[in-house]
Amino acid sequence: MGEIVAGCLAPHPPHVVYADNPEQNEPNSEGGWETLRWGYAKLARKLKTLDYDAIVIFTPHWQTYVGTHFLGLPHFKSKSVDPVFPNLFRFNYDLNIDVELSKSMHEAAKDAGMVTMMMENPDFRIDYGTIVSAHMINPEWNKPIIPISSNRNSHYYSVEVMNEQARALGKACRKAILESDKRVVLISSHSLSHRHFTVESELPEDMSKQHIYNHSNYVWDMKLIDLMRQGKMDEVINLMPEFTEQTIAETDSGSLTWMMEAMGMPDYPAEIYGYQSVIGTGNVIASWDPNPDTREVVL
Template sequence: MEAQFMSQEGKILAGFVAPHPPHLVYGENPPQNEPVSEGGWEVLRWAYEKVRASIEELKPDVLLVHSPHWITKVGHHFLGVRHLTGKSVDPVFPNLFRYNFDLQVDVVLAEACCAEAQAAGLVSQLMRNPNFRVDYGTITTLHMVRPQWDIPIVGISANNSPYMLRLDESVEQMERLGIATRDAIRKSGKRAVLLASNSFSHHHFRVEPDIPEDMSKEHPQNYRGYKWDVKVIEMMRQGKIRELMEIFPQWVEESYSETKAGSFPWMMAAMDYPSYAAQLHGYGTVIGTGNAVMEWRAAA
């Protein structure tokens, strides 16, 4: 391992639901992304401006992101290469997202998270390939949260267990991973922010409009998913996380929620199921999917 951990106890400063539709990067027209847009999805992009202000205020040492689109079938993987560069392309929307990334990984903390996960009985390992192409979910969330790319990150894969095991078994795995993540952060002495990179309702349209950024075409794909989005957001705003986790399987099944991949249970367990109110920065749809940008600010 590299440098020794700091002597003070680390802590989780905040957690964010930070969804990753690549359309948001496309709408922003950053220099790293090759396609050029005329805007679009402003409500969600403005919501991320509030997240950026929070990150600037919190000044974390590291950002940890769990992405549904880095899928690993065997175990939970952590980025384990200090410096990664390349081009991340959305396989469904390559016309919108071809992003040249350049990021720094906190390998020491990644190794500690992996070790804690292994100690908790989870199959876990480090990703050591220096030519690894980071997935668009990780890249989109990190860009929208901190476009300066000046804070080291820890990237965590989505183990495919929710689709191979019963949902309650996979949730239990993600909760153990969250606790392991919290323990590693505490021992590291670092100030960390967690990012759950997922949408909520995830039924989407099958045909893209001629002009993707035409917001007159944007609305919820179905009413049932939208109602679930409103219900769970209200529960989060009321601090009812433990109650929400009790109905988690129903939420996932009836709204096809992307939280099934584990990012949300991971973050909630790491934050010990916060009973204080989450702050909603914004809600909107992208190709019909429901996306909430939300913040849980831990007590000082």
Template sequence: MSRVFQVQAGSPASRSRRPGPSPPSQRSPWSERSDDSANRGRIVAGYLSPHPPHLIYAENPPQNEPRSHGGWDVMRWGYEELRRRMSARARPDVLIVHAPHWITMVGHHVNCVPNPRGISVEPIFPNLFRYHYDFRTDVELAEAILGEADGLGLVTSAMREPDVRVDYATIGALHLVNPAWDIPVVSISANNNPYFYSDASLDEMEVLGEATRRAVERTGRRAVLLASNSLSHLHWDVEPDLPEDMSREHPYNQHQYEWDMRLLQAVREGPTSRLRTLIGEHIEQTESETKAGSLTWLLSAMGWPDLAGDVLAYGTVIGTGNAVVEWMPRG
């Protein structure tokens, strides 16, 4: 359970929770770069990368305890294509993930633990997802994001609890994008006020996106962004005897499916600025998981580029709509 800090944005109390650079043993391998490195810091790609635990369960990786007979193949093929594209390009320095299930009720938290290790359990599907993780955090970039967000007026906190249990939405997206776990990570919480206040907007996520972009540029990172959320999010409440029984897998209803297609058609046509309004409409119509703000954060960090997204896969998991989408900046 993440700790909640009730402090005002930019206050001395908020800043005191981010005490300067990390000790030398915990600093990022990029800490000693020359000033010229800042000139190449940029976001090299953004991916809508949903996290259903079923996809990892279906792959049977050694880190996950439960075993399966496969399933959800088209979605998993989409992730295979994503990984192929990443490996064909210059290797990114860091993966930055915003996930809807690291829920913080006050402000935006960033994981600053240098080497998170433990087991992540999906609370609804512990029969499918009990995953042993061990990865590296780019602490310098994490602290830079906190500093930029604080400077833009957001309430922020650094997560430094070494025994923090990392949520399954963070782990799910990171595994599916990079199962080798050989790229450092920055993970950001979801301030889930939108789940509880009907008048909440996604404007704050745009500010967080801007803070993320500034931090990436200032630290000279080549970053890939991951928005770990599904689309339509109504789902079944009874699991089949065989969870991977694909004869039971289909959209929750036609209305949910049609709105997913409406959003994805706008993604495929571009530009991303069309999505500013459409994301909110899609949330109202489908209870979309994008209400946690991950997709808005990603597109804002990329500057709402004049681009079409490349939809690599679409599929349902327990009735929810899920798409793997790539946005690749020009140049």
């Protein structure tokens, strides 16, 4: 029987990869965003202690308007260039997909009445959101991944509809995982508040210029993080429509709702690994460990 061994809220500003200077990324930096990067390093160390087979990532930057899509080919090798921050992120990737589990989740979602499709075009490029989150939690890239697209229900209908659709998808993915023999880590890849500054410092990693876009977004971010610490994820998901609209949050993708539903809506405290602003947006690294014996109070 399969198992979800952890769920991680892993924001994907390309800045954190840029600041880390991995060999796969073409640009070089003088560092920056240490609060996030050190938090990611600690989370990556924890995940190394867990026994798991694959990483499932729900990504806001594979945006689909016709249903939810899953990757259906075993290997992708190319270069991912961030269309918004190409100066920071031009990442040469070489990664593996767990197609078997990807197809199982696709079938489960389809059986549950959702519009789904397998993506089987070998020229398809993996989005930078997937790569940033996957790289920061597993820089060795020694686990296969399963990216899931973000069906843009928030745009087409409302955040409420997104929430319901994402919950249904979470249920379907949970069913597929439990019916498999795989142990997986789930990744919800996004920021919290998501209003950007529209200008960039001459030196992007100039940390004297980094702060949240406005105080309102900060207070909202802290409200959600406080609820996460208290293990009140049901309340977080119920607050999602208001939070998303008030802070232009990247939760509009449905990613966090999907992960919480797939994990059975945790009522235990999240592990908080760090919070920091990146070009105005609010980013928290958090993890939900279902095992009380290994669950930590990190920050």
